[in-house]
Amino acid sequence: MQPLNTIVIVGGGTAGWMTATALSTALRGRYKIRLVESDEIGIVGVGEATIPMIQRFNHVAGIDEVEFMKATNGTFKLGVEFVNWGKNGDRYMHGFGRLGQDLWMVGFEQYFHKMRALGKARDLADYSIMRSASRANKFMHPRTDLPNSPLAEITYAYHFDASLYARHLRKLSEGRGVERIEGKITQVSQRPSDGHVDAVVLESGRRIEGELFIDCSGFRGLLIEQTLQTGFEDWTHWLPCDRAMAVPCESVPVWTPYTRATAHKSGWQWRIPLQNRIGNGHVYCSQYISDDEATAVLLSNLDGRPLADPRPIRFKTGMRKKSWNKNVIAIGLASGFLEPIESTSIHMVQAAVSMVLDFFPDQGFSQKDIDAFNALSRFQYERIRDFIILHYKLNQRDDAAFWQACAAMDIPGTLREKMDLFRTHGRIQRYNNELFTEVAWMQVFTGQNLYPESYHPLVDVQSEGGIEEYMGSVAHVVEQCVNVMPDHAEYVKQYCPS
Numbered sequence: 372m373q374p375l376n377t378i379v380i381v382g383g384g385t386a387g388w389m390t391a392t393a394l395s396t397a398l399r400g401r402y403k404i405r406l407v408e409s410d411e412i413g414i415v416g417v418g419e420a421t422i423p424m425i426q427r428f429n430h431v432a433g434i435d436e437v438e439f440m441k442a443t444n445g446t447f448k449l450g451v452e453f454v455n456w457g458k459n460g461d462r463y464m465h466g467f468g469r470l471g472q473d474l475w476m477v478g479f480e481q482y483f484h485k486m487r488a489l490g491k492a493r494d495l496a497d498y499s500i501m502r503s504a505s506r507a508n509k510f511m512h513p514r515t516d517l518p519n520s521p522l523a524e525i526t527y528a529y530h531f532d533a534s535l536y537a538r539h540l541r542k543l544s545e546g547r548g549v550e551r552i553e554g555k556i557t558q559v560s561q562r563p564s565d566g567h568v569d570a571v572v573l574e575s576g577r578r579i580e581g582e583l584f585i586d587c588s589g590f591r592g593l594l595i596e597q598t599l600q601t602g603f604e605d606w607t608h609w610l611p612c613d614r615a616m617a618v619p620c621e622s623v624p625v626w627t628p629y630t631r632a633t634a635h636k637s638g639w640q641w642r643i644p645l646q647n648r649i650g651n652g653h654v655y656c657s658q659y660i661s662d663d664e665a666t667a668v669l670l671s672n673l674d675g676r677p678l679a680d681p682r683p684i685r686f687k688t689g690m691r692k693k694s695w696n697k698n699v700i701a702i703g704l705a706s707g708f709l710e711p712i713e714s715t716s717i718h719m720v721q722a723a724v725s726m727v728l729d730f731f732p733d734q735g736f737s738q739k740d741i742d743a744f745n746a747l748s749r750f751q752y753e754r755i756r757d758f759i760i761l762h763y764k765l766n767q768r769d770d771a772a773f774w775q776a777c778a779a780m781d782i783p784g785t786l787r788e789k790m791d792l793f794r795t796h797g798r799i800q801r802y803n804n805e806l807f808t809e810v811a812w813m814q815v816f817t818g819q820n821l822y823p824e825s826y827h828p829l830v831d832v833q834s835e836g837g838i839e840e841y842m843g844s845v846a847h848v849v850e851q852c853v854n855v856m857p858d859h860a861e862y863v864k865q866y867c868p869s
């Protein structure tokens with residue numbers, strides 16, 4: 372077993388610097404880590420909404436939350452509000468964390484299905500502290516000193532400025548020994564014996580050698596695709612949006628503790644509130660709308676004055692056939708992209724870095740390890756893909772050709788099974804700890820008007836009156852908790868004063 376000496380990370384966007392931060396923390400100076408990036412090429416610079424697992428990344432990487440929030444103009448996020456997704460005019464929230472409180476052997480959502488069918492349930496948001504707090508624009512950290520209260524279960528993520536996050540991570544990584552090399556890679560050198568990459572060569576002629584190369588070069592996939600020609604599995608027939616127009620605008624006094632995703636005629640628009648501005652972007656399908664029209668839609672749906680010219684971004688949804696090929700591991704956009712509707716890309720970076728540590732190679736590069744890594748990576752991509760496709764498939768919009776085509780499209784068998792299973796008794800099967808929970812799926816199903824025909828038979832073990840009382844008490848406790856929570860904007864200003 373010959374250990375590696377040098378790890379070369381190609382690219383300094385969110386993926387590159389997250390990888391550098393995590394590896395420099397975990398490897399404790401035992402390996403040389405070099406990161407090559409080009410200021411001239413720049414980074415994609417979007418990716419401002421996250422999901423709660425990022426807290427774990429920041430914690431393990433030793434990132435102080437207050438410093439991080441200050442450095443990135445961060446705000447807190449409790450979920451995503453979807454507007455116009457089921458039918459035009461519909462509005463629902465995918466809130467993080469739990470819903471209600473399970474009763475005996477059955478999940479809370481099953482009691483909800485029964486009582487809703489009887490016309491005795493309230494709005495789903497009334498049973499979730501994340502959803503209710505979002506509605507009231509409130510936030511606070513979980514009160515772990517109150518273990519029986521919903522306040523202990525506040526589950527949150529962040530909104531932040533992606534470029535500032537990369538800069539913050541760079542500072543931390545460099546402090547932990549990562550060597551940053553500025554320059555444009557113009558050539559990639561491969562070992563004749565087995566095609567492993569052995570160096571990247573800069574425009575200046577400088578050669579940077581290593582044994583493990585992590586490709587964080589973004590959509591271009593400099594090593595994984597341009598050099599190794601690994602291949603890309605195209606998912607545009609399921610996730611047809613292929614462009615985005617992004618623009619920041621002036622902030623407003625209310626900082627919503629959630630991302631908003633508003634469906635338009637040929638795509639949807641994100642709204643991500645930061646401390647100093649709001650990030651906006653129109654994700655659309657170029658088959659149905661021109662860039663000029665998409666820009667006009669974006670600009671006519673802003674809260675304040677735009678702070679820059681709209682910036683176009685092109686992408687193709689899908690995944691690299693293998694994330695790990697020879698001695699190259701692709702992380703971030705180089706490994707695939709599922710479009711940003713559920714803010715999963717940064718999480719995928721984090722998950723990939725964690726797998727790199729689990730399967731950390733020596734110079735032998737075991738093919739069995741590589742195969743296992745790729746199988747796991749594929750599982751994660753496919754399960755998240757299904758969840759995202761659901762948002763498109765499950766619409767009843769009769770006002771736009773784009774949405775009608777999405778409603779009519781064929782879907783992967785794995786998603787079809789999930790929908791069929793839910794349709795009968797509201798059951799949701801979560802395999803191998805896949806990312807999105809039963810509660811997440813249930814919120815999208817019901818938010819987009821798919822309710823089960825029946826419910827779990829064991830719900831009837833409880834009397835109807837008992838269930839009604841129990842659900843009423845859950846809603847009452849949630850309401851009381853939200854009443855004591857502070858305003859989100861005020862909380863952020865006190866927590867990390869500028």
Ligand code: FAD
Pocket residue numbers: 381382383384385386387407408409410412413414415416417418419420421533554555556557587588589590591593615652684686702703704705711714715716717718
């Ligand atoms: P990039 O940021 O593109 O970085 C690539 C790096 O490679 C750069 O440093 C570049 O200089 C370097 N490079 C490339 N070629 C060379 C070369 N020849 N020589 C030297 N250096 C080179 N994710 C979320 O989690 N939440 C979101 O809300 C979200 N929104 C998104 C919205 C859109 C429209 C898009 C397209 C993506 C979104 N994402 C989101 C995804 C997120 O932006 C990315 O996952 C994240 O920014 C990581 O990007 P990256 O580091 O892989 O690539």
